[in-house]
Amino acid sequence: MGTIWAPSLGDKPGPKYQRVADTIRAAVENDTLRVGTKLPPVRDLAYQLGITPGTVARAYSTLTDEGLLQAEVGRGTFVAERQTKVMDDVWSRELHLREESDPNHVSLFSPRLADVGQVAAIREAMKKVAAADPLMFLNYPTRDAYRPVREAVVEWLSDQPLGPLDESQVVLTHGGQNGILTVLQAVLKDAQPTLLVEDLSYAGFRRASELLRAKVVGVGMDEHGIRPDSLELAIRKTGATVLCTSPEVHNPTGLFTPQKRREEIIKVARRHELQIVEDDCYRMGEAGAPSYRALAPDITWHVCSISKVLTPALRVGFALAPKGHEQDLRRSAEYSFFGLSQPLAELIRVLLSDPRSKELAKEVRKEMAKYVRVAVNALGAFELTWKDEVPFLWLKLPAGWRSAAFTRAAEAAGVQIRSADEFALRDGRAPNAVRITINGQVSLAKFEDAMLRLRSLLDNPPEQISV
Template identity: 30%
Template structure:
């Protein structure tokens, strides 16, 4: 085994000093291979050893090793290690888009044949049949609108948004509704509308990280709140407000992703009170609220003057429709509508009309009922297979948040699962920034496998790995 250590402070090109640490490490390995410092056949240090020697996390080294493996520079052999390949034996491959500084921990292209537990899109329950019928009607009824740009906001689109976002007796006014190209584009539009470059935006220490990455890409600064029991605490939110003065806070109060918890009403009320005192805007991402059947009081119902309440169809009806809505503080709806058009290019008529007709016709409710029934059955399979294990879930949760037994680490386990043909998400996928806090958990989605049998197979593989020592996975540790 080589005694090689990378020198990350002496990168050859100035641009190599920028970007995530895992990418800099991968680039350094590639450079040393090209210069012959790491000749073919060289065994790289085990990830655990290298992480200790250069003072980074094992997850950072794991992501770097994965990246150079995708580039065709090394091979990993279970139980033997990671070896530099001969360039003559490895075809030239195009670098994956995951090598950009904007990506997460998921591969951009999914190889066929794997069992996917790394997504929470709505289960296929036969959505294509009602959608085909509705689309045929739209094509016949609106030929001119389909052939042109959408420059109006039909009342029916607003009615659909108000209906879909309603929660526990609260129903947003039509004047507050903005149709969006899914929940993520709503987040971008809100950030663009009410914040400026340099503003701080608060995120929980585990969250929907594509939002945090988008914040940084847009020149805003993400700051981290500590969580307790899987959701933000009023005490830490107030500390953050007093010390760092965020302009906006991003929350997922109902079926928090990835912890599968629900924020209690007293926490919601306390956070609203703090936000009012410190004049902080609130994004309430309730994309999972619809599958939880919107039984919890909405933060927007408690503070409509400062809350942007987001919902959509992706988790409970159909992710491919990209249907979403945001209920805004009334005086900001026009601004968010304009910002959404500017950051997305505008709402396509076909998708907006289909989403509205799904909701207004009742088809969305019917599909959601079928999806919820299937989710319940799949979650019951999880309860059976992971009995005795430590994990968070709810009967209508589309994912589990599973605690790994010692000595497994999250990134190590993810790579071991991938080696067994199962795609999962490690905790780094949900961290909005660097933190010393380690959860030693992974998220397992229940919705993508085509059948319950495939899901059971994937869960069984994960259970077996959890009961196996990671000593056999030196090249992934």
């Protein structure tokens, strides 16, 4: 069933793709768009709203991930059936072999971890928490109550090259993104502060900065990450006081910053009293070099989480303050969200203290590596950046393709990926590339089929280049 729906975005604030998604969501909720209704083609709706097709495609993809819309290859995008059936079966270690409702659809937007036993471990930990002191479920969290949790975090991180770490330097956050925001609240001091990031960088840096009304400026990169000369120039031009960077696993390119380059960056930072915010949330394996925190513990704020090694569902991360700034970080967390709930914090303590958890993290890494190899086998003829222990690949597109057009074509083929445009600053230039993440919750056969669909597109670019 088609529709004569005539939407209007109005003048609401926010990113245009989000406004499109909100407009569609509202139309579904008030039954203007009913179950089974076919939405306009991406280009038609883009023309009608006066925006780019890529913006509409991103809105459709967002709502498809939510389950509000359903994309059917060769037919279009439809309002999906509402999910009312309660799942009463028990999730098992075969979770990653369960196929999605649409057999042709594979989401490669964000990493999806395979279940190698961590679901059972979390359930077991939840039972222990449920039997804990009832006051835990009644009282506000306190700093002293969290000490055993912070100590468990220190032990969990003890094999990482972070330098000396004391529990007093640890703040528990609601995932890595909240960790970044909490750190920036502690370090951004000026009325209109400036934050530096790689020219191509994790969008969460920008989003956190926007919330704090900070200006974001890109720094030039090469194959080793941030260039020291570009960093020096950016500081002199802007007076920036903070640098956000991901030296171990750069998101989205997967690049690695070697120790020598890190030491050069630190020299520049010290000359200009620059604080470094180190995001280490995407690394699944061993570190390739000492962290900025180990090399410059007095100026480095470190953020990591369990999202890529155990599960992102619990939304738990760890922010580590430089020595002498522990109270600044604690104050930032306490003033903004009081800290994690006590039951959740206790769940993390039980989980991280379980000696099986590190083995589970290794098994997750091994399982995800199988998918990485499948992707490399299918796409290795093209310019691909990958590592076994990184849950995404960076693909530079061949002649004939532009990233926005390729992303749309991939979605039409049932595979959702991210364009490089999503990682570029608003006034920056994005390379002609896409990020492909690993989905360990579909079978290897289905994942391989998705990779082969992408390869078919790469082998057959359109006759006319579109944007």
